[in-house]
Amino acid sequence: MSRIASCFEALAAQGRKALIPFVTAGDPSPAVTVPLMHAMVEAGVDVIELGVPFSDPMADGPVIQLASQRALAAGASLQGVLDMVAEFRQRNTTTPVVLMGYLNPVEAMGYETFARNAVAAGVDGALLVDLPPEEAEAVAPVFREQGLAQIYLIAPTTTEERMARIAEAGSGYLYYVSLKGVTGSAALNVDEVAVKVETIRKHAKLPIGVGFGIKDAASARAIAKVADGVVVGSALVQRIADYADQPDQIPTQVAGLLAEMRAAMDKSD
Amino acid sequence: MSERPDYAAFPDAGGHFGQFGGRFVSETLMAALAELEQTYLALRDDPVFLAEFDRDLANYVGRPSPLYLAERWSRELGGAQIFLKREDLNHTGSHKVNNTVGQALVAKRMGKPRVIAETGAGQHGVATATVAARLGLKCQVYMGAEDVERQKLNVYRMKLLGAEVIPVSAGSATLKDAMNEAMRDWVTNVDDTFYIIGTVAGPHPYPMMVRDFHRVIGREARAQHLEQTGRLPDALLACVGGGSNAIGLFHPFLEDESVALYGVEAGGDGIETGRHAAPLGGGRPGVLHGNRTYLMEDADGQIIPTHSISAGLDYPGVGPEHAWLKDIGRASYVSVTDAETLAAFRELTLVEGIMPALESAHALAYARKLAPTMGKEQSIIVNLSGRGDKDIHTVAAIDGINF
Numbered sequence: 001m002s003r004i005a006s007c008f009e010a011l012a013a014q015g016r017k018a019l020i021p022f023v024t025a026g027d028p029s030p031a032v033t034v035p036l037m038h039a040m041v042e043a044g045v046d047v048i049e050l051g052v053p054f055s056d057p058m059a060d061g062p063v064i065q066l067a068s069q070r071a072l073a074a075g076a077s078l079q080g081v082l083d084m085v086a087e088f089r090q091r092n093t094t095t096p097v098v099l100m101g102y103l104n105p106v107e108a109m110g111y112e113t114f115a116r117n118a119v120a121a122g123v124d125g126a127l128l129v130d131l132p133p134e135e136a137e138a139v140a141p142v143f144r145e146q147g148l149a150q151i152y153l154i155a156p157t158t159t160e161e162r163m164a165r166i167a168e169a170g171s172g173y174l175y176y177v178s179l180k181g182v183t184g185s186a187a188l189n190v191d192e193v194a195v196k197v198e199t200i201r202k203h204a205k206l207p208i209g210v211g212f213g214i215k216d217a218a219s220a221r222a223i224a225k226v227a228d229g230v231v232v233g234s235a236l237v238q239r240i241a242d243y244a245d246q247p248d249q250i251p252t253q254v255a256g257l258l259a260e261m262r263a264a265m266d267k268s269d
Numbered sequence: 270m271s272e273r274p275d276y277a278a279f280p281d282a283g284g285h286f287g288q289f290g291g292r293f294v295s296e297t298l299m300a301a302l303a304e305l306e307q308t309y310l311a312l313r314d315d316p317v318f319l320a321e322f323d324r325d326l327a328n329y330v331g332r333p334s335p336l337y338l339a340e341r342w343s344r345e346l347g348g349a350q351i352f353l354k355r356e357d358l359n360h361t362g363s364h365k366v367n368n369t370v371g372q373a374l375v376a377k378r379m380g381k382p383r384v385i386a387e388t389g390a391g392q393h394g395v396a397t398a399t400v401a402a403r404l405g406l407k408c409q410v411y412m413g414a415e416d417v418e419r420q421k422l423n424v425y426r427m428k429l430l431g432a433e434v435i436p437v438s439a440g441s442a443t444l445k446d447a448m449n450e451a452m453r454d455w456v457t458n459v460d461d462t463f464y465i466i467g468t469v470a471g472p473h474p475y476p477m478m479v480r481d482f483h484r485v486i487g488r489e490a491r492a493q494h495l496e497q498t499g500r501l502p503d504a505l506l507a508c509v510g511g512g513s514n515a516i517g518l519f520h521p522f523l524e525d526e527s528v529a530l531y532g533v534e535a536g537g538d539g540i541e542t543g544r545h546a547a548p549l550g551g552g553r554p555g556v557l558h559g560n561r562t563y564l565m566e567d568a569d570g571q572i573i574p575t576h577s578i579s580a581g582l583d584y585p586g587v588g589p590e591h592a593w594l595k596d597i598g599r600a601s602y603v604s605v606t607d608a609e610t611l612a613a614f615r616e617l618t619l620v621e622g623i624m625p626a627l628e629s630a631h632a633l634a635y636a637r638k639l640a641p642t643m644g645k646e647q648s649i650i651v652n653l654s655g656r657g658d659k660d661i662h663t664v665a666a667i668d669g670i671n672f
């Protein structure tokens with residue numbers, strides 16, 4: 001069984017939900033990322049989403065745009081991100097790692113090379129924001145063959161018909177984008193999310209993670225009640241930005257935020 | 270490719286021109302693009318819509334634009350006869366308005382009260398603000414902070430027209446970043462907002478729809494040239510930023526195989542210096558802004574900064590149909606430098622009394638090279654895509670003059 005599947009299965013058996021942090025790899029410098037990943041695991045996260053920096057992050061708000069810029073300025077590259085995952089795997093062989101980013105760096109490396117190197121480094125899945133299933137005909141078989149999960153987004157604007165199609169094409173888990181907007185947007189409507197997640201469940205056997213707009217313990221707890229996983233991004237990345245000139249503080253700072261969310265998610269009523 | 274493609278069959282149903290084009294966007298926009306596509310596919314064959322579009326082009330834009338034989342300039346260059354397709358004489362001063370009139374009519378049909386646009390030189394922003402004023406639509410225009418600085422006149426024009434100009438300082442603070450920001454706006458406000466893209470790039474159906482709205486350039490030019498000379502031209506020249514004025518001129522001639530097509534990219538300081546904006550000449554295929562096309566990128570797939578004297582060409586990508594026409598060999602893509610562009614700008618102004626936009630001056634600069642290699646009985650049509658008033662500050666600064 002894949003790391004992602006066993007992770008969600010174990011959580012389901014315990015009646016718990018996955019806490020899934022997103023951080024941009026190499027932000028603010030390459031040396032920060034691997035210690036940060038370990039610190040997040042110690043704080044109780046279940047899956048790590050690692051952002052691959054891109055020069056033109058069209059689907060991201062200012063917080064993650066700036067993280068991409070900082071990482072690129074510090075020399076980040078797709079190969080560099082894979083190397084970080086390989087280093088992380090020297091001490092952690094169980095926590096699933098998913099790369100999240102844009103298609104062009106993957107195209108530049110080549111689908112085949114990317115998929116092979118990613119799996120060899122210990123990456124479990126990839127979410128390419130600007131690659132809908134319609135355009136994935138060439139990528140999908142390569143990922144499948146190498147055993148790299150292809151994680152897709154579902155949005156508030158996605159029709160039910162498309163949900164079914166995406167659920168069919170995706171693997172690992174599905175990522176429901178809780179609002180219309182870019183990452184880091186504010187307004188989260190938990191009731192609306194709950195209805196959507198139920199609709200998605202009619203079409204999908206995969207676990208469903210929800211992201212965008214979750215920024216603290218309360219929103220993490222609310223979403224954990226309706227979804228299988230809670231994705232937190234901009235709130236963590238903002239904390240990293242706040243400590244960009246004290247990088248040694250970053251792992252503890254981010255772990256602190258995550259520990260609060262973990263506790264809120266696990267607390268019984 | 271041995272057999273001539275059926276050009277009218279492109280793009281395919283998924284918006285692809287061979288390996289190029291497509292719809293590479295985040296999931297939130299997929300439904301909006303599908304809705305736009307369905308609406309547009311119905312409208313493009315709707316005689317009522319087409320009649321309304323033609324009427325606006327005639328009475329609001331001032332079409333047809335003249336096809337003018339630049340006799341004195343042609344004589345001086347000593348080769349082919351050079352005809353100028355006078356898109357500079359359109360309302361608002363460039364070809365861009367053909368497209369904004371078309372898209373605004375689509376927006377109206379879709380009942381969207383708000384339009385957004387990205388702009389580089391400001392011509393597309395002005396053309397969008399203009400149609401928005403006329404139709405009473407709320408209008409916000411994203412513009413790179415660097416371009417806001419070098420195109421102050423157009424920024425003020427947009428404000429006078431009631432639009433809000435939003436400077437974008439992310440990334441390289443030019444056209445590509447303005448487009449990123451417009452996409453982010455659209456994702457957020459997709460219910461009430463229509464995104465008027467200013468060139469033949471972006472996700473399907475934009476490259477097709479924008480091309481269709483600009484085809485009037487080539488349709489008119491073809492008929493005008495036939496009427497004035499009794500034959501087809503030997504070559505067409507147009508500058509290529511995203512490629513909308515070029516595809517508008519080229520498209521109605523694609524099946525006329527005797528007509529050579531030249532797209533002129535911004536060579537900046539020269540392709541060999543790396544400081545340019547010529548993805549077809551110095552880039553490779555990749556994915557940006559919703560479509561697969563030639564891009565200026567580094568080995569890691571990051572988009573790299575571009576350089577051009579002209580804000581409207583300062584873009585690291587190009588419309589997917591051009592990428593395809595290049596690969597199948599139907600069109601040739603060349604480049605000229607900033608210096609050659611400036612020389613052509615000055616020459617046309619002095620010799621013909623027509624001050625071209627710096628974008629259009631790229632096409633003129635290549636005409637200066639090409640015409641002398643051709644016979645006097647041959648002819649070229651150059652797309653004079655816009656007028657140069659907006660660039661007077663740029664040229665004056667080079668001359669050391671500050672107003």
Ligand SMILES: Cc1ncc(COP(=O)(O)O)c(C=O)c1O
Binds near residue numbers: 364580
């Ligand atoms: C006068 C003029 N010509 C050409 C262009 C380049 O655009 P395109 O390549 O889409 O025609 C611009 C863009 O701002 C322009 O203002």
